[in-house]
Amino acid sequence: xxxxxxxxxxxxxxxxxxxxxxxxxxxxxxxxxxxxxxxxxxxxxxxxxxxxxxxxxxxxxxxxxxxxxxxxxxxxxxxxxxxxxxxxxxxxxxxxxxxxxxxxxxxxxxxxxxxxxxxxxxxxxxxxxxxxxxxxxxxxxxxxxxxxxxxxxxxxxxxxxxxxxxxxxxxxxxxxxxxxxxxxxxxxxxxxxxxxx
Numbered sequence: 362x363x364x365x366x367x368x369x370x371x372x373x374x375x376x377x378x379x380x381x382x383x384x385x386x387x388x389x390x391x392x393x394x395x396x397x398x399x400x401x402x403x404x405x406x407x408x409x410x411x412x413x414x415x416x417x418x419x420x421x422x423x424x425x426x427x428x429x430x431x432x433x434x435x436x437x438x439x440x441x442x443x444x445x446x447x448x449x450x451x452x453x454x455x456x457x458x459x460x461x462x463x464x465x466x467x468x469x470x471x472x473x474x475x476x477x478x479x480x481x482x483x484x485x486x487x488x489x490x491x492x493x494x495x496x497x498x499x500x501x502x503x504x505x506x507x508x509x510x511x512x513x514x515x516x517x518x519x520x521x522x523x524x525x526x527x528x529x530x531x532x533x534x535x536x537x538x539x540x541x542x543x544x545x546x547x548x549x550x551x552x553x554x555x556x557x558x
Contacts, residue, residue, distance in 0.1 A: 483505055500528060
């Protein structure tokens, strides 16, 4: 699918770490993340017993698809860390504290893409900078284009993506409960982007 998009003159970038039958003639198209159809899951190992999952709510973002040059495409994705959701209210409160995300001083995390490498017909590696807790570190997202086309109810042109990546939280100074709670945080992202007119 990525190759078919490229051949049609489209380029892809996420964020993502994300076509229909007809596209406009301009060189690059802008897509906005649909927050109601976006899920950003985090997974950490807990005491060696389980891989615990939670969700980052409040995702927003924009990507630009350059139809001539993948490297010229770009994306910025932002997470509202005040909306972290583990399903346990007390744990959410603790994760928002200075032990973990310190949302009072750092309420958001932002991924800004820097490059795109197509790796298959429907896959790519999106490299970018992930900024949170006052620091910025590189992050690579393995991205799969999961769908493209016109929305059957609204007629909007939609791109759908799945992405995975791994963040080492100690790189950002988040040392609390390491190694009982793993320093590696795995991300699983599913998102839809709507073409802007």
